[in-house]
Amino acid sequence: MLAGRYRLLSLLGRGGMGAVWRAHDEHLDREVAVKELRLPEHLDDAGRRTWIARLEREARAAARLRHPGIVTVHDRVTGEDGRPWIVMELVRGRSLDDLLKAEGPLPPGRVAQIGMQVLDALRAAHQAGITHRDIKPANVLLEDGRAVLTDFGIAAVEGDATLTSAGAVLGTPSYMSPEQVSGNEVTAASDLWSLGATLYTAVEGRPPFEGASTGAVFIAIATRDPGPAVHAGPLEPVLRALLQRAPSQRPTADQLQARLASLAEDRPPTAPTVLLPSGPRSPRRRQVKIVLAAVGGAVVLGLALVAVAAFIDTTQQQVREKRDNARYAANRKAVERMTSIPGKVVTIRRANDADKVYVESELCDDGTFSVHQCDVDGMIDSVVDWLGMQPSVTSVRLDDPETECEENPGCAFSVRSEGEPEISEVAIYSQYLSEPNRSIVLGFRVG
Structure with a gap:
């Protein structure tokens, strides 16, 4: 029984921020949907307050709306542990x-x-x-x-102030x-x-x-x-x-x-209706025809100029693409020659920059995943050791606390490279594979 009024009956579904239950309103004798806030175990007091504030904001946002296509919010109550719950219309x-x-x-x-x-x-x-x-x-x-x-x-x-964490x-x-x-x-x-x-x-x-x-x-x-x-x-x-x-x-x-x-x-x-005048032609109509002919000639010239510009632009684009493809191929070969990359390489793909390669390597995945079962310190050491073996790398520094390596977006390394291949954007972070499984991966860019 929630708040002495709502009796939870069955679980309807779970999401990233909570679970939704089918419940019975004992006071009004009707069935309702009740959303429960789920708090991640690793949250500190500040993080807990942020997540609770998000649910409060959801209640306020939905309560402001009155529309048949939006789920109606009936109530907001607090559980025995201090977590808020939202009571809503039950959509059958x-x-x-x-x-x-x-x-x-x-x-x-x-x-x-x-x-x-x-x-x-x-x-x-x-x-x-x-x-x-x-x-x-x-x-x-x-x-x-x-x-x-x-x-x-x-x-x-x-x-409302933003509640999105960095x-x-x-x-x-x-x-x-x-x-x-x-x-x-x-x-x-x-x-x-x-x-x-x-x-x-x-x-x-x-x-x-x-x-x-x-x-x-x-x-x-x-x-x-x-x-x-x-x-x-x-x-x-x-x-x-x-x-x-x-x-x-x-x-x-x-x-x-x-x-x-x-x-x-x-x-x-519905197409727009076009009305055409009828009756004998007039001198004014002939003048219009002459003007339209002149305009038509200008349009043809303009289209020709546009076509030339488009051809030049296409040619330049083809040159850029050919250059980027050659650089990308060289960077990919550099990745394929790398040895002892920590973990199991799972992705080698083209990065946002068309000539660069992005690599992801799985460092830890125990199937059910618990970050506490992954040796984060060991993973960091293996990444630092591997970077130190690359001829082009001159210095490595971990920019973030080690605990952030278990999270998303994770912890980043500052890597200084001189010569080829250039290694950058090195980070360790948590990544969802499929609900509820996660893994910790190493990501880096070459080029």
């Missing part, structure tokens, strides 16, 4: 994520209907000054044709917008990008960006275009527009609503 349905796992990709029309309802809920949140920041299939609940947006746990609320990753990597990945300001346009990624997943059965690690996903989101949505049909142009890297190039909520509405109703989008 499953999440979009669960539906996709059970039935596979959905038809474009159905996805457009879901997207239209989630968009309507987002517009209400944005008008209230709230950015969700974690739109994904698991946070879209489906109940009798109704799509409901939930989990405002990391929402950005206008007027270096912390808040959000789900595959559904984080390019500006969110880059640590820039998150706006309503960011939520629309995440909505596009969610709808892409719903129609294709996979996210638009995937990778072997969180870092690989982030790099893909920040630097690449998504693969074509081959099953999206008429929804494909909408997804492509939403997943533009530049927020200014994405459609507005009004533009998106009109397009989704036409797709949800399985009708073509």
Whole structure:
């Protein structure tokens, strides 16, 4: 019994910040959903206060919203251990994520209907000054044709101080917008990008960006275009527009609503009506024709100049790509010649800089993972010893406390290299492989 009123009945699901329970409200004789805050064991008092403040902010954010597409918050109570709990409307349905796992990709029309309802809920949140920041299939609940947006746990609320710790990753990597990945300001346009990624997943059965690690996903989101949505049909142009890297190039909520509405109703989008005058031609009409001809000539000349500029730009780009490819090949060979790299090398990939190579090596993974079972001091020593054996390395320094090597983003080394190969961005950090398993890895860049 929670707060002398809510009797917990069964666990509905778990997430990064908490668990959600089905409960019975003994006072009003109704079933509700209750969210429990989960506190990581390693938190100190300051960290504990930050996590609790996040749940408090979720309650405030959701309580400000009144919309059929947003889960209603009924109450906020405190447990015997001082942790806050949020009491919410119980949505009797499953999440979009669960539906996709059970039935596979959905038809474009159905996805457009879901997207239209989630968009309507987002517009209400944005008008209230709230950015969700974690739109994904698991946070879209489906109940009798109704799509409901939930989990405002990391929402950005206008007027609230930020509660994001330095270096912390808040959000789900595959559904984080390019500006969110880059640590820039998150706006309503960011939520629309995440909505596009969610709808892409719903129609294709996979996210638009995937990778072997969180870092690989982030790099893909920040630097690449998504693969074509081959099953999206008429929804494909909408997804492509939403997943533009530049927020200014994405459609507005009004533009998106009109397009989704036409797709949800399985009708073509409304085209603008063009009215042509009738009747005999007049001298004025001939003058217009002459002017249009002159303008047309200027346009042709302009297009020719644009084509020449485009050709020059393409040629320069090809030269740069050829140069970068040659440097990348040399750097990759340098990595392949390296011996005694600590741990088990799991990833060798192209870095953000097109000519450089990024390497990840797994230092510790016990299957179930407990950082306390990993010899962090030994890992640091092995990395320092290995760097000291590289001919180009002249000095190594650990910049962060050893305890941060067990966390994400982890601990970084300052490495000074003279000559080839240049080694930089060396760090040890914790990385999720799959829930709930984690490993500690060494990451470094060559080039």
